[in-house]
């Protein structure tokens with residue numbers, strides 16, 4: 001690694017499983033690192049002790065592994081308390097971290113008053129004027145302070161890799177609380193300490209963090225004493241098809257549920273990589289998606305997460321998969337011929353099992369009393385084996401001549417009897433896989 005190696009991080013809070021919203025952030029960081037020869041850190045932002053759970057931490061790792069998203073380094077914020085203490089001491093020494101004693105109720109009352117006076121509801125920094133005596137008196141009364149960071153005046157600007165120039169006016173933001181009264185640190189702070197110490201070069205995250213970025217850039221400058229060199233990119237939010245906030249449905253859109261539904265990891269990655277991008281959605285391989293990943297092509301407006309479009313990408317991807325890529329996930333005994341015959345009919349790889357049962361096991365097709373004579377005639381007319389891809393054509397042609405049937409009247413009863421399904425792969429491919437014994441039996445069962 002040299003000084004110019006990009007260093008990225010994906011920093012979920014282990015307070016739940018991964019869902020498409022934070023996975024999209026993970027995918028963007030992963031692909032950016034991969035495209036630019038960089039490194040990716042997975043960092044657990046677990047400062048919220050009450051809500052962070054080991055099972056979520058393990059679950060996030062497992063989901064990322066399943067998706068083939070590898071990380072080069074791993075960190076957990078709860079392991080780094082000493083570093084945060086030291087950084088807080090530095091800010092205190094600079095006079096930039098000040099103790100506060102107002103209660104929630106007092107703050108709410110102040111906000112209401114400011115709003116009434118048509119002033120922005122920003123914290124008024126009353127505690128900055130607290131004298132040592134007043135502080136001592138508050139502490140003597142059993143109060144423990146929480147700590148706010150004194151933001152600079154002025155405007156923070158950065159050149160966002162998605163949005164171009166962005167700005168946050170610091171005077172319209174309240175000084176953020178960095179340390180709670182119980183001594184625990186808030187994400188706003190711990191994230192900055194980590195990003196500086198780990199030498200993170202690019203931060204890609206959701207648009208909901210834009211104000212945070214203004215605050216955190218100011219904090220970075222205070223802590224490091226120099227201008228930050230980090231590149232920021234904010235991804236527009238995701239909505240559902242009705243334009244509603246997707247976050248409400250995140251539970252049903254967890255990576256676990258997509259996995260349970262049988263979606264391909266590569267389809268999920270290809271879909272999320274281009275969601276909201278000017279580049280067309282396509283069933284790209286991991287390498288193709290990496291080589292074309294470009295934050296500059298992202299739209300500035302919210303992107304619609306459409307499960308049907310994801311399924312469409314999944315379908316196209318399955319249709320291209322070679323036998324060698326899927327054999328380990330196919331039913332025992334499945335052949336290449338079987339795979340090539342059915343893959344064009346699958347939305348999900350798991351559906352291969354259904355077709356395997358149809359060609360290799362016993363099924364009970366529905367009775368078709370109206371077509372009983374025709375089906376019996378069809379059973380009689382089955383050619384002798386060996387069968388190949390020409391067999392179905394020879395057989396149905398002979399049946400057409402003998403019965404005068406054609407089109408749907410000819411093919412539909414046969415398909416229903418042989419497969420139990422209304423539609424599916426080409427009969428010329430299926431028939432040799434089913435074989436004469438099973439075909440004859442099914443035609444007679446369906447005849448009743």
Ligand code: GLU
Nearest residue numbers: 011012013045191204205
């Ligand atoms: N833990 C934060 C979150 O999940 C990380 C945000 C960031 O990337 O800085 O929102």
